[in-house]
Amino acid sequence: MNSVSVRALLIRGMFAGLLAGVLALAVAYFLGESRLDAAIALEESHAHTHTHEHGEELVSRTMQATGGLATGILVFGVAIGGIAALVFCYALGRIGAFGPRATAALIAGAALLTVYVVPFLKYPANPPAVGDPDTIGQRTGLFFLMIALSVLLAVAAVLAGRRLAQRLGNWNAAVSAGAGYVLAIGLAYAFLPSFDEVGADFPAGLLWQFRLSTLAVQVTLWTTFGLAFGYLTERLLVGAGAAGQAAPRGAGVGAGVAH
Template sequence: MNSISVRALLVRGMIAGLIGGALAFAVAYLLGESQVDAAIALEEAHSHAAHGGAAEEELVSRTMQATGGLATALLVFGVAAGGIAALVVAYALGRIGRFGPRATAALIAGAALLTVYVVPFLKYPANPPAVGNPDTIGKRTTLFFLMVALSVLLAVAAVILGRRLAPGLGNWNATVVAAGGFILVIGLAYAFLPSFDEVGKDFPATLLWKFRLSTLAVQATFWTGFGLILGHLTERLLTPVAAVRRENEGAAA
């Protein structure tokens, strides 16, 4: 793929990420914010019962947090993640089998959802307000991003391993071996990295479950929307070029 196509694909990836971020915001606002409000109310009730007195004045209103703040965060994340993923798609086209632009974009989006969010989420799931020790926020955040980096690097290593084993074992067996290695090393990371169980006994389990499912739904919506939109835009970008190239080659022949 030439540099013009890479630049064009990067722009389309950012556009797809922007649209995916808008879809994720809609899901987060409709599904997640009610869980956050319930958790905040629970936290404030416990704080009043323990300390009494008036609540602290908010620097940013809850309405602004749930609308403008949330939208800005997801849209910026969408543009940044979309641009990076589009570069990965540009590199992967034609290198991971006989997949067209739509299938390649869908595979990369699915792999990103798995490695960037699902694998770290299973070890360090998201917590709503009123859950977790404030003194461990820094450590938990660091470990979460360490898990993200480890998951991405291991996924890349699994792809490389699968490609090298394919000539001798066949595509299916090589894929099984590479996936098994990925799962094994991730399992060891789960076992040896520290865990945190900071959910209070009085915190409603249903609220915690709904909150975590909503965060998973937000990420699933973003990466699904991104993959479908980028696949469509990539196909429209590359298919006419391929058709013209075939016509030129036929004329030259």
């Protein structure tokens, strides 16, 4: 079987991440920035002396909404694309009889769920004027802790599912491992502190529009990455030679990735 270098997959992962970042940037700009501007206007209307106390902004709002936003999302897209490509190198052929596109889609979906959706449900994004400035450090730390717990528990669930499959079968093992993950996340939700710092005068509609726009950015990013990376890797791996078809059942293309 022909070997495919990790470097080739890594480059395609980063390119797919860049493409996903471009589309996510469009969603963030056209869907999220208007909500952010509205929240900033509310914040400034409740702080009459804000401008006099802090003086001129170091970075203008225009730069934040254009260059700053683009840099952050595009760099993030390339970074997660490279990381996901490395995960793909390990996962292909080891998580079932899935082809490159299906494996890429599963990785993207799992990343969206574990890295963003699960932490988001516990600690959703807040626009300006929402939240106590004195707790922002604690809230940020807990959000990243929730990400770490979610990822580690997901990895543990996958490993447990593989072991249970020998005794329970693939379907029952997957259900059992998934139930264990949900239970563990539920316990984390219950024991980690929560924050309810939304003021009574802040429009509920604007709050949820802002939160849904941040969720839409992540859904766009990971969905685009999964589709683009799956397409690119399938072309690469199929083009690497027909020897992949002669590989033993279950070995998968991932077993032939050269390190």
